[in-house]
Amino acid sequence: MSELPAWAAAPAAILLIVAGxxxxxGAFGLVRLPDFFKRMHPPAMGSTLGAGCxxxxxxxxxxxxxxxxxxxxxxxxxxxVITAPVTAMLxxxxxxxxxxxxxxxxx
Amino acid sequence: xxxxxxxxxxxxxxxxxxxxxxxxxxLFKGPAAQDRVLALDVMYINGMLLLLVLGIRSMxxxxxxxxxxxxxFGFVSTVALAKFLLRGEVIxx
Numbered sequence: 001m002s003e004l005p006a007w008a009a010a011p012a013a014i015l016l017i018v019a020g021x022x023x024x025x026g027a028f029g030l031v032r033l034p035d036f037f038k039r040m041h042p043p044a045m046g047s048t049l050g051a052g053c054x055x056x057x058x059x060x061x062x063x064x065x066x067x068x069x070x071x072x073x074x075x076x077x078x079x080x081v082i083t084a085p086v087t088a089m090l091x092x093x094x095x096x097x098x099x100x101x102x103x104x105x106x107x
Numbered sequence: 108x109x110x111x112x113x114x115x116x117x118x119x120x121x122x123x124x125x126x127x128x129x130x131x132x133x134l135f136k137g138p139a140a141q142d143r144v145l146a147l148d149v150m151y152i153n154g155m156l157l158l159l160v161l162g163i164r165s166m167x168x169x170x171x172x173x174x175x176x177x178x179x180f181g182f183v184s185t186v187a188l189a190k191f192l193l194r195g196e197v198i199x200x
Contacts, residue, residue, distance in 0.1 A: 009111065009112040010111065012115070013112045013114070016112075016119040017115050017118055017119065019122075019156065020118055020120075020121070020122030020123065023122055023126040023153055024122040024125050026149070027125065027126035027129035028129060030129060030130060030133050030145070030149055031129045031132055036141055036142055036145075039145065040145060043130075043145070043149040043152070046126065046149075046153070046156075047149070047152040051152065051155075054119070054159050054160060057163060058171075061163050061166065062166075065166050072171060073159075075175060076155075076159075076171075076174060076175055079175070079178055079179070079182075080152075080178060083182040086182075086186065087182060087185045087186065087189070090185075090186055091141055091145060091185070093189075093193060094141055094144075094189045094190075094193040095139070095141045095192075097192075098140075098141065098192060
């Protein structure tokens with residue numbers, strides 16, 4: 001990475017640092033929070049904004065390397081934006097159903 | 108400026124590795140099955156981001172296809188596991 005121009009390297013570096021901090025905070029929240037429904041929230045921070053930052057940095061670097069706009073990383077962004085709410089909703093429904101069934105079996 | 112990018116790539120890789128480790132802790136410790144499924148989903152996302160950061164470091168576009176495949180398989184496996192927890196079957200008759 002010696003010939004990369006500064007207009008691509010500086011924003012990519014800042015975006016990568018922001019994404020790393022967001023992912024680490026989200027994983028800490030996943031370990032530390034006490035309840036499952038509370039634990040569902042923090043990883044979404046890393047998987048939406050963190051993934052967006054990494055993908056914008058990837059677009060910047062690959063465009064600067066190729067010398068033309070390379071935007072195929074937008075596919076992953078689009079895919080994550082579509083699938084993250086579906087995953088969260090299905091997991092929350094499964095958790096609600098399982099906790100209700102457990103209380104029903106107890107009494 | 109490229110030294111800054113090298114530092115940022117290393118820092119982001121270490122952060123994603125730390126996130127993978129913490130998700131693995133939740134995967135082993137999680138009291139219920141849905142905690143483990145959530146930790147697996149987080150591990151998929153963080154592994155995909157780690158692959159993209161490695162692609163930035165080596166400046167090749169080969170990592171992009173792997174990242175897309177990991178995102179795809181992560182979504183499918185998480186949906187299948189959540190459906191299994193919900194109903195007891197993945198594909199209902």
